[in-house]
Amino acid sequence: SDLQHQFYVTNFGAQSESFDVLSIDIIWLSEFAASGWLAPLDQFANKEFELKFFKGAIRGCSYGDILYAVPWFIDAGLLYYRKDLLDKHGFDPPQTFDQLVEHCQTIIEKEKKEKLYGFVWQGMQYEGLVCNFLEYIWGSGGIILDQENRVQINSSQNQKALTFMYELIHKHKITPEAVATYSEEESRHVFGNGESVFLRNWPYVWSLVESEDSPLRGKVGIAPMPRFQGGESAATLGGWQLGINNYSENKKGAWKLVEYMTSYPVQKILALGLSRNPTLVSLYDDPDINRQAPFMKDLLSVFKRARPRPVTPFYPDISLIIQREVSGVLADLKSPREALDIMEEEIQKILKKSM
Secondary structure, three states: OHHHHHHHHHHHHOOOOOOOEEEEEHHHHHHHHHOOOEOOOOOOOOHHHHOOEOHHHHHHOEEOOEEOEEEEEEEEOEEEEEHHHHHHOOOOOOOEHHHHHHHHHHHHHHHOOOOOEEEEOOOOOOHHHHHHHHHHHHHOOOOOEOOOOOEOOOOHHHHHHHHHHHHHHHOOOOOOHHHHHOOHHHHHHHHHOOOEEEEEEOOOHHHHHOOOOOOOOOOEEEEOOOEOOOOOOOEEEEEEEEEEEOOOOOHHHHHHHHHHHOOHHHHHHHHHHHOOOEOEHHHHHOHHHHHHOOOHHHHHHHHHOEEOOOOOOOHHHHHHHHHHHHHHHHOOOOOHHHHHHHHHHHHHHHHHHOO
16 A cells, blocks of 8 residues: 555656556545646536445545545444344443443453453554544544644544543453554454454454354444444545546546446446445445345445545644554553643644645
């Protein structure tokens, strides 16, 4: 991914016409669009075309209310849970974070296992930590930037969310301190080994926990991320999109390729053959997909809640600040209040430099 990003930056810097269509990570779009590297697609796509796709995915493909790419396949954070343990103890999947804590504490106490955590996620200092942090703040009603790109990170909602992340480890003790070293795979291994009741991760985990040699085969369910009281469940959007090189001499031909590659028949082939999650909402009702991958139906409610990370060309710098400060809170090196004060100050500096 980093090499691909560097390839694009180098070629765009030289105004290269050597490729017409490019696949774009969701977090690159605003950088590429703001730099004038992507062709605006409003000349090809109308609102009727956009409405076929998940709303959050279209938002992630837009910059300044103009569409610059088309969603190709989608990812979003979700909650995995031990269906067998929740059924055994009479619980439904938690809708709120308070319920999640209660479920964890009850199950851990009653199971009396030497090594059973409540909830594992990605707490290492990297981009994945920001994806987790966003799901907590959105679930509390908070945001990073408003629609005018004003900094809104230092809010009571975000303090509540960050405090809860800290308390999962240091107060409720349902998340191990080692979560500060976990990326996707470390957290998956803990859950996959039967050592946690809940896991926050991405859709790829499903095929692994349901594989023939998995000790959890048939024992796992998926659900949208919980929310705080009064908030809404939300998932951090991931995935890849197709855009058109603004230096291309054949934009009409490029659009035909983009339109074809994101069409119903092609996305269906990618879903059935490569387990790519479609970006077209209608494919989640496709009988062939539901027959081969019935869990896709459960992913529909997750993807409908998916939201893009802050759509700004300065997102990479903002992300590094959030990673560092949230990591400091999880390690008990600073309070949530101190971390949010620093985040607000440093993000404002970045945005002021751009004005």
